[in-house]
């Protein structure tokens with residue numbers, strides 16, 4: 001299928017993606033700097049409000065303090081709330097704003113503008129349009145990937161594909177996009193975190209000002225000296241549906257669209273792997289004097305496992321129980337960053353923590369689909385339910401380890417899967433970050449697919465170089481009997497989900513979601529199979545399509 005055919009099939013205009021170029025991508029990162037006024041809005045992005053059919057939140061940042069920042073929509077002027085913070089490493093003050101826009105009509109398109117009294121573009125302020133979600137059972141499209149980074153290759157793990165990935169979202173014209181963690185890797189550029197977030201926000205604005213982008217926290221959202229779990233940069237920029245858990249607003253949340261309940265989780269709370277902010281050494285990381293924060297010594301990692309004290313898992317159970325008990329909900333879709341299943345050999349792999357804490361709940365309440373990032377590739381599981389016991393092997397000793405290996409309810413790759421019988425997991429860390437991880441594990445003994453599994457924390461240990469520390473890879477392996485499809489041709493892509501038209505699924509019948517993975521062949525900086533060097537590409541072509549079905553709840 002050619003790119004033109006892809007776009008035509010997708011029903012998108014294609015104009016935005018077709019107009020993309022490296023020069024445009026480079027310009028995009030600088031766009032926010034052009035205006036003179038300190039209150040000039042930039043990094044403008046939408047998220048859903050409490051009810052996506054009637055409310056959105058408009059968020060942005062400005063280079064300095066904005067005077068009377070506001071959103072204009074129709075005849076309304078909605079004053080924005082400020083949310084200011086000072087970066088704990090470089091001492092820079094960051095000015096962010098958000099405005100809740102409620103009282104909207106379902107399934108309607110609105111134009112809005114964002115401005116302030118000291119907006120350098122006040123005569124012609126930034127404006128865009130968005131569409132609210134439909135009310136009741138209705139067809140809609142959403143898209144997803146994680147691990148996006150920025151197009152500014154000056155930053156660690158940033159890469160030009162990040163701009164094309166944003167354009168790809170626009171080319172499919174989804175109702176909204178799920179961005180499943182590791183947004184921009186600011187923590188890997190610790191002395192320039194606000195600038196990395198700025199390049200991320202200005203790149204995303206091309207799509208996220210036109211449709212909500214709903215994020216979740218990943219390991220790279222954990223930043224030293226920015227809040228109790230390091231999430232201040234993220235929490236300042238995103239105003240998300242209220243989870244009503246005191247002290248953890250914005251950390252995890254749910255929302256309803258049509259007959260789908262979306263649940264967005266922070267797996268940092270349950271995973272064993274230690275992959276947050278880390279000082280490898282030999283030098284300490286020294287925050288500027290104005291922060292009064294002490295140097296962070298080599299070997300220090302910011303490990304936040306268990307931070308909610310079980311509050312997130314309790315919320316998840318309440319939310320899933322209410323969802324499955326609601327006969328207007330057919331589908332439950334979860335996003336989180338780290339993976340319960342992944343067989344990337346060069347990436348992180350799977351984590352026992354998610355399997356212990358959350359997979360039993362996904363089984364009990366028939367979660368249909370789980371979307372992950374973290375490993376920079378694409379992998380799909382068979383539907384899984386329950387666990388195979390004692391199926392793992394400890395890497396160091398060869399001893400048997402109980403990895404609670406998810407049990408596939410079928411291993412026939414028929415292309416149609418009944419998710420009332422088992423949960424399908426997708427690894428979608430295929431956004432735009434540098435460092436493709438589309439190299440997958442094989443058990444040399446018999447040629448079966450193999451996955452690495454973290455069953456305990458890989459805390460930093462000294463290396464043979466003085467004052468230099470490292471964290472080990474996963475401590476166990478298992479045969480990946482759950483792995484159905486792996487994209488070995490590239491680590492870049494976007495998943496497109498079409499929730500079916502209820503007119504075609506009468507009461508008592510089946511409902512379906514068609515999933516198509518499009519990939520950007522040739523974008524890998526280094527192809528793991530051939531060693532060939534690639535380059536960012538605007539061309540996203542179809543990799544595979546499959547259908548999820550389940551009985552309608554009424």
Ligand SMILES: [Fe+2]
Nearest residue numbers: 182218219374
């Ligand atoms: Fe990650």
